[in-house]
Amino acid sequence: MTIKTDMQGTLGRLTFANPTRHNALTQSDWLAIRPALEKMLRAKARVIIVSGEGASFCAGADISEFGTVRKDAATARIYEAANVDAFAALRDCPVPTIAAIDTHCMGGGFGLAAACDLRIATPRAKFAVPPAKLGLAYPVEAIGDIVSALGVQNAKTMLMTARRYHALSMKAMGFLLEVVEEHALHPRAEDLATEIASLAPLTHRATKAAIHGTSDAKALADATFESADYAEGRAAFKDKRTPQFEGR
Secondary structure: OOEEEEEEEEEEEEEEHHHHHHOOEEEEHHOOOOHHHHHHHEEEEEEEEEEEEEOOOOOOEOOHHHHHHHHOHHHHHHHHHHHHHHHHHOOOOOOOOOEOOOEEEHHHHHHHHHOEEEEEEEEOOOOEHHHHHHOOOOOOOHHHHHHHHHHHHHHOOOOOOOOOHHHHHHOOOOOOOOOOHHHHHHHHHHHHHHHHHHOOOOHHHHHHHHHHOOOOOHHHHHHHHHOOHHHHHHHHHHOOOOOOOOOO
């Protein structure tokens, strides 16, 4: 298994750990992403950082196993279902997710980054979605994430040309929040995660639901009005102190 998790207080980390192959993911890795996120949520993670071990974020699917796990239409559908579930697990994660991207962010790795809420990268990061070079269709659900992160015209151009883009271009297109030097990538992700984790978890959950247009968005927003965190926020404002939110 090359999916690792770690918890530091309320900060969770999901790491793709196959550095000799630029963190390419096998079918079993795709299937492990949802359980890994659920494990950190049970441990009370308030923010989850997604990154790769070593120099790369994720080079996407491990194509070396395609002759077995995607050898025909039937196995390809099973494999794609694992992809789609991994993207959905990140997209629907109830806590904010931050992708910290270095070097390779390709194919399915790009889809995973697109499913995260926020993305930062180093100047040497490279991005591409190459299914048009392989004769495959990219999962519909993942294309939705890419359109949301890039806009329609940029998403079409990226998918139809299979071009490779550098970090500054991706920031200009709105895909990246920030581009930071290599040595600053993980400290910056941690600072951002810590800042977010210090604020109200129920508000973050309601915000994500509203932005994604999920059916429970209004109920989640309404629930904040009667929450202990709202009472704490009001009290902290009155007392001119930092609020201590508990997510309830």
